[in-house]
Amino acid sequence: MRHSPFRHLASLLAATALSACGGGSEQSAPAARTVTLAWQASHESGVNRTGGGYQVSISDQPSIDVPYVSGSAAPTSASVFLQPGRYTVSVQAYAALDAQGGNTGSLSAPSQLITVYVR
Amino acid sequence: MKPGLRRLVALAVTLALASAAAACGSPAPRTPQAAAPAGARQNRVPGEYLVTVAARDRVAAIVDLYGQFGIKELRDLGGTVFLLRVTEDPGPARMEQVRGGSAHVLAVQPNLVYGTRRPGSAP
Amino acid sequence: MKSLSRAIIVLAALAGVALALLQQVVAVSPEPLGGGVYVAGEVLVKFKPASSAQDRIASVAALGHVVVATLHQPGWVRVRIASGQSMDQVLATYQSDTRVASAQPNYIYRSAAVPNDPLYGQLWAFKSAAGNDMGLEPAWDHIADCSSVVVAVIDSGVNYTHPDLVSNMWNGGAGFPNHGYDYVGDHDNDPMDQFGHGTHVAGVLGAVGNNGTGTTGVCQRTRIMAVRVLDDTGAGTTVTTMQGIGFAVTHGARVINLSLVSSGGFDPALSDAITDAQNGDVVVIVVAGNGNGNEGRNIDLAGNVTFPCAFTQPNLLCVTALDQNYALAGFSNWGPTSVDLGAPGTNILSTSLGGAYDTLDGTSVAAPQVAGLATMLRAFNPQYTYADTVSAIRNGGRSADALAGLTATGKAADVMPSLAYINPPTGLTATLQ
Numbered sequence: 001m002r003h004s005p006f007r008h009l010a011s012l013l014a015a016t017a018l019s020a021c022g023g024g025s026e027q028s029a030p031a032a033r034t035v036t037l038a039w040q041a042s043h044e045s046g047v048n049r050t051g052g053g054y055q056v057s058i059s060d061q062p063s064i065d066v067p068y069v070s071g072s073a074a075p076t077s078a079s080v081f082l083q084p085g086r087y088t089v090s091v092q093a094y095a096a097l098d099a100q101g102g103n104t105g106s107l108s109a110p111s112q113l114i115t116v117y118v119r
Numbered sequence: 120m121k122p123g124l125r126r127l128v129a130l131a132v133t134l135a136l137a138s139a140a141a142a143c144g145s146p147a148p149r150t151p152q153a154a155a156p157a158g159a160r161q162n163r164v165p166g167e168y169l170v171t172v173a174a175r176d177r178v179a180a181i182v183d184l185y186g187q188f189g190i191k192e193l194r195d196l197g198g199t200v201f202l203l204r205v206t207e208d209p210g211p212a213r214m215e216q217v218r219g220g221s222a223h224v225l226a227v228q229p230n231l232v233y234g235t236r237r238p239g240s241a242p
Numbered sequence: 243m244k245s246l247s248r249a250i251i252v253l254a255a256l257a258g259v260a261l262a263l264l265q266q267v268v269a270v271s272p273e274p275l276g277g278g279v280y281v282a283g284e285v286l287v288k289f290k291p292a293s294s295a296q297d298r299i300a301s302v303a304a305l306g307h308v309v310v311a312t313l314h315q316p317g318w319v320r321v322r323i324a325s326g327q328s329m330d331q332v333l334a335t336y337q338s339d340t341r342v343a344s345a346q347p348n349y350i351y352r353s354a355a356v357p358n359d360p361l362y363g364q365l366w367a368f369k370s371a372a373g374n375d376m377g378l379e380p381a382w383d384h385i386a387d388c389s390s391v392v393v394a395v396i397d398s399g400v401n402y403t404h405p406d407l408v409s410n411m412w413n414g415g416a417g418f419p420n421h422g423y424d425y426v427g428d429h430d431n432d433p434m435d436q437f438g439h440g441t442h443v444a445g446v447l448g449a450v451g452n453n454g455t456g457t458t459g460v461c462q463r464t465r466i467m468a469v470r471v472l473d474d475t476g477a478g479t480t481v482t483t484m485q486g487i488g489f490a491v492t493h494g495a496r497v498i499n500l501s502l503v504s505s506g507g508f509d510p511a512l513s514d515a516i517t518d519a520q521n522g523d524v525v526v527i528v529v530a531g532n533g534n535g536n537e538g539r540n541i542d543l544a545g546n547v548t549f550p551c552a553f554t555q556p557n558l559l560c561v562t563a564l565d566q567n568y569a570l571a572g573f574s575n576w577g578p579t580s581v582d583l584g585a586p587g588t589n590i591l592s593t594s595l596g597g598a599y600d601t602l603d604g605t606s607v608a609a610p611q612v613a614g615l616a617t618m619l620r621a622f623n624p625q626y627t628y629a630d631t632v633s634a635i636r637n638g639g640r641s642a643d644a645l646a647g648l649t650a651t652g653k654a655a656d657v658m659p660s661l662a663y664i665n666p667p668t669g670l671t672a673t674l675q
Binding site for chain 1: 383624625659661662668673
């Protein structure tokens, strides 16, 4: 039996359509996502005034500074754009006052770590 | 009037007086209590116990259990805790033994002595 | 020629305007410096010599800022920045300006706040030549007035008419005109001290400071609530003490000092009172107690367990006594589990009966050093909970060799590091959008 060339063309077109619609055996690559990180406000006055704020650490990413700007408290959230992967995140609070009474600053220990999976 | 009923009436009068004072929001004047005898320095005040009841309306159970030792005073300390002063002090162990597994009287403990020595000789 | 003259006149006028603008002092209402390390809303900018007056004006105006004053030092101007701008952003902007040599905050400088109390030099716990002290002086530069916080002295009462205490006593209103309550003896609202112990404790944590009289407390200004639970021989009971704690919690104390001990074993009723204080967000400072004579004991050992120090509520701090060499005082009990930290507790000068002053030893006088610190911390950080306060004191202490293995922290109370301590943030979450 000879196959019609039209049948071959129809199969090819169908496979192409299926692929384009994702209905084929191959899935599309995961996309980067925006992640919003949030934490409880510190109770230290110095964190919530000029010279204070938070520092967000994300594994193999530059740390993010979230300084006090104005109002009654420093911001307690930050949004980051992350590629798919697994990230370890922590946040530290800082203020201008140091342990000698000067203004060279103090930094808290890190918060408890959380793991973020971006898929 | 039956003895049991008379006892309950006496208790009710005592508690009514004590509770009214407590409910006013500030402590009412009390009969001056003797401080722990000078030089006694015991761990506890003899004859005094703190008794915790399951509910404030279960106070009669204190009288039922400990009336045998002669109740000098039953003072409302607020909440479900009362100060019990007895005439014949049987000691903390006996007091606990008498309490047994009472469902109404949840705990009894001695009124412990706290203190500090006169300044200069360090507490 | 006419056009040249005209140009010269115009230029001169422009220069005059520019100079006037530069020298103009913008009327700024004086604002309190507050407790920060910079003047909020201001920066100091040094322009390069080559920059003209117009350049400087343009630099400042372009950011929406205003020149407040031209300083005497060449090139320096004081600038009021726009509200809502962060200091870091503003400084970075100026520093990237090619006409600017440098930019910085307008830092706040304060005098080292040594109080003028004539007996201050004898208060080694606050400042000693050897450096074995709680380091109060740098802390007083930031806060000396703790009067936003009520601290209860639950003790033998307080001599509330003492000249160095009277203006630091809690105002109990019409109901409590004598600054507290008496649960011993008359059970009335007069907690006058007849024993002296409570008065000494009160002076350690809160004698009026910088009033040209006597001593000062850890807090130079505070509000002391006097609660009498110990009689004229220094004895009290479970009942008087738990009632005293209840009074303090009910009437707004946020710190309690309990310089008393019992050898009567675990006390459920007093434990419940401490828990009530915890539920009321109150910090309770207690003592390790003193051993027999000059022999302190390990109070974590069975048979030596001492209450209230051995209670485990998280709002409790138990204090042992240090001598002037920052060694454990010979009489002082210790305990690697139940005792939290140490504080000065020998040769402590403070207020006493009859308006006088006296020197005492004991864990009783070490505890109020820490109670004063707790009061200061809660005044410095109004949002602080009991947990924040306890954490700052424990973590802000300084390591003391003599306390290693003898207390839970191995540390001595240290005021400035405790004030600067920052608790780690909590509640971190991540939400994928």
